Amino acid sequence: MSDKRYHISIIGGGITGLTAAYYLMRERDERKLPIDFTLIEASDRLGGKIQTWKHDGFVIELGPDSFLERKASAAQLVQDVGLQDDLVRNNTGQAYILHKNRLMPIPEGAVMGIPTRLMPFVTTSLISPLGKLRAAADLVMPAGNHGEDESVGHFFRRRLGDEVIDHLIEPLLSGVYGGNIDQMSLLSTFPEFARLEQKYRSLILAMKSTRPESDRQEKKKGMFQTLKGGLQSLVERVESLLPASSLLKKTMVERIDKNAAGYGLHLSNGQVLQTNAIILTVPHADAQKMLQPYVDIPPLAGTTPTTVATVAMAYPAEQVKLHLEGTGFVVPRKSDYTITACTWTHRKWPHTTPKGKALLRCFVGRENDQAIIEQSDEEIVRVAVKDLQRIMQVGDTPEFYIVNRIQRSIPYVVGHQQWLRTVTEKVETQLPGVLLAGASYAGVGLPDCIDQGKKAVRDVLRFVTNK
Ligand SMILES: Cc1cc2nc3c(=O)[nH]c(=O)nc-3n(C[C@H](O)[C@H](O)[C@H](O)COP(=O)(O)OP(=O)(O)OC[C@H]3O[C@@H](n4cnc5c(N)ncnc54)[C@H](O)[C@@H]3O)c2cc1C
Numbered sequence: 001m002s003d004k005r006y007h008i009s010i011i012g013g014g015i016t017g018l019t020a021a022y023y024l025m026r027e028r029d030e031r032k033l034p035i036d037f038t039l040i041e042a043s044d045r046l047g048g049k050i051q052t053w054k055h056d057g058f059v060i061e062l063g064p065d066s067f068l069e070r071k072a073s074a075a076q077l078v079q080d081v082g083l084q085d086d087l088v089r090n091n092t093g094q095a096y097i098l099h100k101n102r103l104m105p106i107p108e109g110a111v112m113g114i115p116t117r118l119m120p121f122v123t124t125s126l127i128s129p130l131g132k133l134r135a136a137a138d139l140v141m142p143a144g145n146h147g148e149d150e151s152v153g154h155f156f157r158r159r160l161g162d163e164v165i166d167h168l169i170e171p172l173l174s175g176v177y178g179g180n181i182d183q184m185s186l187l188s189t190f191p192e193f194a195r196l197e198q199k200y201r202s203l204i205l206a207m208k209s210t211r212p213e214s215d216r217q218e219k220k221k222g223m224f225q226t227l228k229g230g231l232q233s234l235v236e237r238v239e240s241l242l243p244a245s246s247l248l249k250k251t252m253v254e255r256i257d258k259n260a261a262g263y264g265l266h267l268s269n270g271q272v273l274q275t276n277a278i279i280l281t282v283p284h285a286d287a288q289k290m291l292q293p294y295v296d297i298p299p300l301a302g303t304t305p306t307t308v309a310t311v312a313m314a315y316p317a318e319q320v321k322l323h324l325e326g327t328g329f330v331v332p333r334k335s336d337y338t339i340t341a342c343t344w345t346h347r348k349w350p351h352t353t354p355k356g357k358a359l360l361r362c363f364v365g366r367e368n369d370q371a372i373i374e375q376s377d378e379e380i381v382r383v384a385v386k387d388l389q390r391i392m393q394v395g396d397t398p399e400f401y402i403v404n405r406i407q408r409s410i411p412y413v414v415g416h417q418q419w420l421r422t423v424t425e426k427v428e429t430q431l432p433g434v435l436l437a438g439a440s441y442a443g444v445g446l447p448d449c450i451d452q453g454k455k456a457v458r459d460v461l462r463f464v465t466n467k
Pocket residue numbers: 011012013014015016017040041042043046047048049050063064065066067068251252253254281282283286308310406407408409437438439440443444445446447449
């Protein structure tokens with residue numbers, strides 16, 4: 001690396017951009033690199049989809065509420081910024097699936113809906129005897145597709161039949177990914193299942209053999225973690241550690257110009273920021289507009305982005321009567337309910353709710369039913385309460401509520417990996433020093449985004465230090 005100073009821009013202040021800024025700063029300081037950086041965020045707050053609302057003693061997540069502990073990078077970031085003492089784990093408990101207007105327990109031993117224990121699956125009334133017989137065919141069927149991408153729906157339907165998918169797997173998975181599982185790429189969302197089929201042939205046998213011993217113990221610990229002060233406390237801590245001079249909020253990057261010295265970022269404040277390299281963490285539709293003059297990026301096939309709304313409703317505890325143990329339920333797509341899931345948050349995350357109160361968090365907005373999102377907050381709450389009252393005892397009027405509409409990233413459709421390879425290669429050759437990262441690319445979960453932010457830092461440092 002020459003003695004010249006380099007400037008790196010990070011566009012987008014969601015978790016991916018924040019992670020990139022934080023680890024870039026650390027690397028620079030530890031290795032004493034001649035690098036300046038700027039994190040540019042269009043809105044007046046950092047965090048992107050992460051947003052916590054603290055009100056009346058409640059800690060309410062308006063977007064993501066936790067992260068998978070198993071994917072270590074999120075807990076690592078929490079530790080790196082000194083918030084490890086604030087980590088809390090979810091209370092475990094039975095989760096339910098709505099089936100014929102009743103909450104039915106997800107059969108014990110079902111991993112992502114795939115049966116790994118015989119008895120709970122044989123006795124569940126979620127699946128008809130014929131459906132169970134069809135699922136059991138997995139035990140004798142040969143392995144199918146060898147390494148080609150296919151839809152998640154197609155894969156599971158082929159192995160286990162329609163009923164297990166529609167009644168069990170789809171409601172569990174589409175809660176995480178939000179897309180239509182019959183279009184969603186298996187290799188980009190659950191590649192491990194494709195590998196398991198090749199290795200063990202039968203999915204049921206594979207799940208039995210590969211489930212860790214800890215999962216089989218009766219009293220399991222929660223798989224998710226969050227922070228006592230809400231996920232926004234992580235955002236605020238990272239922000240407080242970054243030099244104020246490296247942050248540009250309320251500033252949108254409107255255009256990127258390639259020039260002899262690198263890139264000129266045309267900002268909404270009228271200025272042009274000259275930079276040597278860019279970590280671009282905005283949703284892909286926005287990235288595409290910025291890069292289009294230089295890179296002919298194939299559009300993401302298939303679906304359009306969907307908007308979901310989280311609907312958090314606070315009640316006096318006596319107005320929410322739950323006769324069942326557990327932490328919440330999901331609703332299959334093929335139902336006449338508008339809500340897609342409900343978490344009994346005061347049970348799953350007791351730190352969020354003051355004593356004597358209950359907190360319910362519902363989701364609305366399916367891929368094929370966006371009309372509800374256009375309704376007023378009052379109407380969304382009315383519909384959510386009406387749905388809940390069909391299955392549990394809930395008061396007509398919450399003490400207070402908050403509705404938050406968020407655009408989900410476009411679901412990864414079949415062929416996503418090939419698409420990503422093409423886009424990455426094109427950007428690498430035509431716009432050297434521009435790195436794409438974030439939920440549109442290599443995983444939507446917070447740890448996936450954190451991993452991508454870290455990788456972008458390694459790549460961008462390789463780019464500038466090789467100059
Ligand atoms: C309802 C919902 C619930 C979820 N729950 C969970 C969960 O519990 N656990 C989990 O692990 N994951 C969850 N996810 C997924 C996870 O929250 C997201 O994938 C992740 O937060 C995305 O982070 P990001 O940094 O890639 O993008 P974003 O958070 O979208 O950040 C992108 C940022 O770029 C900014 N921006 C856009 N254009 C420009 C521009 N031109 N100039 C400057 N800035 C710009 C935006 O304002 C935004 O702040 C959930 C997602 C949703 C929608």
